[in-house]
Amino acid sequence: MTCSRMGRLIGSAAAALLVSGGLAFGQTTITGAGATFPYPVYAKWAAAYAEKTGVHLNYQSIGSGGGIAQIKAKTVDFGASDAPLTKQQLDEIGLIQWPMVMGGVVPVLNVPGVKPGEVKLTAPLLADIFLGKVANWNAPAIAAVNPGVKLPDLAITVVHRADGSGTTWIFTNFLDKVSPDWHAKVGTSTAVSWPTGVGGKGNEGVSAYVLRINGAIGYVEYAYALQNRMTYAMLQNRAGNFVAPTSQAFQAAAANANWNDAPGYFLVLTDQPGAGSWPITGASFILFYKDQADPVKAKAVLSFFAWCYANGQKMAESLDYVPMPKNVADLMETNWTSSVRSAGQVVWK
Amino acid sequence: MSRSEPRGGTAAEAAVPSAGGLPRRAHGRAPLVAEGLFRTAALSSAAVVLVVMAGLLAVLVYRSRLSIDRFGWSFLWSAAWDPVRDNFGAASSIFGTLAATAIAMAIAVPLSLVIALFLVEVAPPRLARPVGYGIELLAAIPSIIYGMWGLFVLAPLMADHVQPVLQRFLGRLPLFSGPPMGIGILTAGLVLALMVLPFITAVARDVFALVPAVMKEAGYGLGATTWEVARKVTVGYGMKGLIGGVFLGLGRAIGETMAVTFVIGNDHRISASLFASGNSIASTLANEFTEASEPVYLSALVELGLILFVVTLVVQVLAQLWLARLGRRAGSVS
Numbered sequence: 001m002t003c004s005r006m007g008r009l010i011g012s013a014a015a016a017l018l019v020s021g022g023l024a025f026g027q028t029t030i031t032g033a034g035a036t037f038p039y040p041v042y043a044k045w046a047a048a049y050a051e052k053t054g055v056h057l058n059y060q061s062i063g064s065g066g067g068i069a070q071i072k073a074k075t076v077d078f079g080a081s082d083a084p085l086t087k088q089q090l091d092e093i094g095l096i097q098w099p100m101v102m103g104g105v106v107p108v109l110n111v112p113g114v115k116p117g118e119v120k121l122t123a124p125l126l127a128d129i130f131l132g133k134v135a136n137w138n139a140p141a142i143a144a145v146n147p148g149v150k151l152p153d154l155a156i157t158v159v160h161r162a163d164g165s166g167t168t169w170i171f172t173n174f175l176d177k178v179s180p181d182w183h184a185k186v187g188t189s190t191a192v193s194w195p196t197g198v199g200g201k202g203n204e205g206v207s208a209y210v211l212r213i214n215g216a217i218g219y220v221e222y223a224y225a226l227q228n229r230m231t232y233a234m235l236q237n238r239a240g241n242f243v244a245p246t247s248q249a250f251q252a253a254a255a256n257a258n259w260n261d262a263p264g265y266f267l268v269l270t271d272q273p274g275a276g277s278w279p280i281t282g283a284s285f286i287l288f289y290k291d292q293a294d295p296v297k298a299k300a301v302l303s304f305f306a307w308c309y310a311n312g313q314k315m316a317e318s319l320d321y322v323p324m325p326k327n328v329a330d331l332m333e334t335n336w337t338s339s340v341r342s343a344g345q346v347v348w349k
Numbered sequence: 350m351s352r353s354e355p356r357g358g359t360a361a362e363a364a365v366p367s368a369g370g371l372p373r374r375a376h377g378r379a380p381l382v383a384e385g386l387f388r389t390a391a392l393s394s395a396a397v398v399l400v401v402m403a404g405l406l407a408v409l410v411y412r413s414r415l416s417i418d419r420f421g422w423s424f425l426w427s428a429a430w431d432p433v434r435d436n437f438g439a440a441s442s443i444f445g446t447l448a449a450t451a452i453a454m455a456i457a458v459p460l461s462l463v464i465a466l467f468l469v470e471v472a473p474p475r476l477a478r479p480v481g482y483g484i485e486l487l488a489a490i491p492s493i494i495y496g497m498w499g500l501f502v503l504a505p506l507m508a509d510h511v512q513p514v515l516q517r518f519l520g521r522l523p524l525f526s527g528p529p530m531g532i533g534i535l536t537a538g539l540v541l542a543l544m545v546l547p548f549i550t551a552v553a554r555d556v557f558a559l560v561p562a563v564m565k566e567a568g569y570g571l572g573a574t575t576w577e578v579a580r581k582v583t584v585g586y587g588m589k590g591l592i593g594g595v596f597l598g599l600g601r602a603i604g605e606t607m608a609v610t611f612v613i614g615n616d617h618r619i620s621a622s623l624f625a626s627g628n629s630i631a632s633t634l635a636n637e638f639t640e641a642s643e644p645v646y647l648s649a650l651v652e653l654g655l656i657l658f659v660v661t662l663v664v665q666v667l668a669q670l671w672l673a674r675l676g677r678r679a680g681s682v683s
Contacts, residue, residue, distance in 0.1 A: 065642030155528040162615030162632075164432070164640020186433065190640045193431035198532060198626040199615030201636055212504060213530045 030301045033060040034067020034080030036202075037166050037221060038101050038284040041321045042080075045308045048315065053307075055300055064166045064190060071095065071287045077301050079287035082166020083173075083190060087264030094290050096339050097265055098332040099283035100305065102254055102322040104222040105171045106245040106280070108230040110210050111137055111154065115231065117244050120145050122236040123271070123279060127179030129217060130158055131186075132196035137215060145236075159209045159218030162199030164191040170282035171219045174270040178279075219280075222250070223320035237279045238271050249278035250322045259328050265335075283324070288340070295342035302336055302348045309333070406658065413652035415645055424652060430617035432641075437649035439656055441617040445534065445627035446660075449609060450602045452538025452623075457546045458595055462584075464546075465553035469560075470579045481554065488547035496611030499540040504531035504612060507539075512624055523621040530614070535623040537613040541605060545598035552594025556587035589675050596668035603661060606631035630657045 032042075039061035046057035062070070064081040071079030072093055085097055107126060109119065121129075122145055128134045134141050137151040161168045169190045175182040186192050198213075200206035203224040210218040210230070217233075222245050225232055234242040243249050253272040259265060269281040286305065292298035309329035316323040324332075336348040410417075416424065420437065427438025464484070468477045508531025519525045560583050568578040584591070606629075614626020615636055630653050641647045 063639035065640035068642050157528060157530055162610070162636040164637055164642075189433040190642070191432040191637060193429070193433065194616065197616060198530065199628075199636070201610060201615065205615075208500060209532070212500070212532070213508070213528075215528070 027054065027056075028297075028300050029056045029058055030078070030297070030304060031058045031060075031076045032067075032078040032080055032286075033062050033070040033076045034287070035064045035082045035166050035284050036061040037082050037103065038080065038321070040223075041101055041312070041316050041319050044315045044319060045312050046304075048311075049304055049307055055304060057304065063164060064169070065164055068287065071289075074289075077288075077297060080284065081287060082282060082284050083169040084266045084268065084283075084285050085264070085287065086266050090264045090287075095287050096290055096335065097285045097287050098305075098335065099259075099265065099267075099324055099328065100286050100308070101316055101324065102250055102269065102281060102283045103320075104245050104250045104253075104278050104281045104322075105167055105174075105219050106222050106225040106230075107217060107219050107233045107235065108207065108210050108225050109217040109233055110213065110231065111215060112152065113150070116229075117232060117234055118149055119151070120234045120236070120242045123174070123178035126233075126235065127175045127182045129156055130160075130175060130195070130197075131179075131181060132158065133181075135196075154215040157213045157216045158194070158197030159206050159213070159216050160194050160197050160199050161191075161206060162201045164189075165202075166190060166282070166284065167203065167219070167221055168192065170268070170270060171280060173268055173282075174280045177271045222247075226320050235279050237275075237277050238273050239275045239277070241275055243276060243278055245278055247317065247320070247322050249276055250281045251325075253277035253279070253281035254283075254322065254325065254328075259331055265332075281322075290339050290341065292340060292342040292347060295345065295347055298340060298342055298347045302340070306333060306348075406655075409651060409655040409658055413648050413655050415648035416652040417648075419645060420649075424649070425656070428617075428619055432643070432646050435643060435645045437646070439630070439649075439653055441619050442628050442630045442633045442653055443656065444619045445537075445613060446603060446629040446631070446657075448534050448623075448627065449537040449541055449613065449629060450599065452535065453541035453545055453602045454595070454599060456539070456542035457549055457598060460542075461546050461549035461553055461594075461598075462591070464550045465557055466579045466583065468550075468554050469557040470575060470583060484547045484550050484554075487543070488551065492544065492605060492608045493611075495540055495544050496608035499536060499608060499612040500532070503539065504536055507531040507536050524623050527620070527622045527624045529624055530626070532612050532614045532626060533622075533624050534613065534620075534627045537609050537627075537629070538623075540608050540612055541602045544605060544608060545602050548601060549594045549598040552597060553587070553591050556590030556594070557583050559590075560586045589672055592668065592672060592675065596664060599664055599668075600661060603664065604631055604657065605629075606635050610635050630654075630660075 039059065042057070042059050046059065050056045059080075060066075060070075060076075064083055067079040067081050068085070070076045080100075081097075084099075085095065090097060107121065111119070119142075121142075125134065125141055125145065128141065135156050137154045137156060142151060169188065172182075172186065172192055173188045175186070176188045185195065198209055200209040200218070203220045206218045206220050207224060207228055207230060210216045220230070224230075225245070232245055234244055236242050252274050253269050256272045256274045256277060257267055257269055259267060265285075267283070269283060271279050272281065288301065309324060309332070313323035333348065337346060340347045416437065420427065424437065424439055425443070426440050428440040429436045429438045430441060431437070464480075468481055472480065508529050512525075512529030512531065515525050516529060564586065565578050565582055568582045573581070609629050610632040613629060613632055615628055615632060616626040617628050617633075618625060620627065633653060634650055638650055641650055
């Protein structure tokens, strides 16, 4: 990783030299900015792609909000956001969006004596905990769905993200869907007015607090929970089954998604039907202008993403992300052909 | 200082008394050119500071106009912070900043005073020197290290040992209620105290060391004890510098970002309990700036920055006024 990053650095330094010397040939750099959640996989794809084609990606993981602001200001070739934009928002700016990679958000907890997957939670119960209405681990509501599990008399401390985050967007979107009370009091956003709890910065901040505080419950990205061997909770999905967070469960949620009928591909994968679906699954999106000034550059950007769709699955899985299925990728490429234009000409054929 | 004399002209050169019998002219024009360059460089460097300050203030006001228009003065005392409904107020962040700073100063000021007195009045030089180095070393530690230490070392210590004990004896006070999480306003105040301690101590020590030996000797000669000399002579004489050191520490505590973000709990809440999580202005900015996509949200964050700027300015001005007043009083006494 360090080696390839070093290589990229040297590569971009060389590119800068070439450009400043007026000798720009062969070397293309595409730029993007936005979501932090998919950054590791984008970096991995970019390194492999640069080795193969010599095209470099400069991706700034400044957060989804920043990504939207940067693409609006046209300082980057593409933006990236964990929360999809609505059709109306896209049309206002003249953008299209497509999902690039998927992941899951996992409730993690720290209750002495409780092992991973031992505690089961229903969706309304999870919402009530994060609303502060269920405030002790020995509450009857928790005991009712966990027969046989001994839970201590211990105050629940909610841990949430302190920074705005796509992870929070997906998590609150799920709570918003399953709890009318959450919908009325809190809502869905990358940052919300939390009714209770403490805030950690980033996934690492949340997990540090959860591991620190006895009786804590928080939410982190799947990859993070897995790599840190955190105690996760089983969740009841829409079909009524309690499922564990696994990449199969995320794929099950994605398989039921109907991208065809989603206007502007505004589709949120939370609370999907399907017996094995993990209820808090989300995709991370790329934002791109429909009208491109430079057809060569536009083609370079789309080529990169097409390559990632076709060749990036293994790399995504190795980092605990869930790649987009082939039919979705094909659908998106068709959309590039029909939507992206440069001076009226089709860019992607 | 002959700096107000006319620049350049040979008449002025002739007017300058020649040093060591050599005519001034023997130096040629070079010193004058250097003088002019130095004046220009010094003046423009000093001006840069003011221009940057004014520019900062202007940009902060300009960028926060959306939030100012929308919330008006109520931004200052509204405790709301709801990005979903675009309703923002600075009260929780201001409260957290002031509470953590107050705890830090309440601990750090007396402690640094005692340490400085120990170093100057009591400790033998071969002990005072290593302790002094240690304190200077504390000042050199990056704030993120304090933050990590606070979260991974101090917070568990607070949660397992300090907070349960406080709760057992004082748990009936709202000040010590709530689950002992180890993080929150109190822990943030403790970490801040440790961070500002070396600043105040270093200044206090240097000021105390400047007290003329003859004054102390006079005190001892009158039969005063070490404590009496320390209190009446050393502290009395060094008060002005001491206040300067305290305000230096205060400035650092108010603006400290990383260390506070680690341990304060980052929750927009005003709670009577010292164990509860809170938020400071600086930590709110550090946490939320990157993902603030809505214009009003961004504008509210910039206005928080503006408030921090103004608070820091007010602290500095108060410090100057206080020092001036102290100077007058000291002058009138003697």
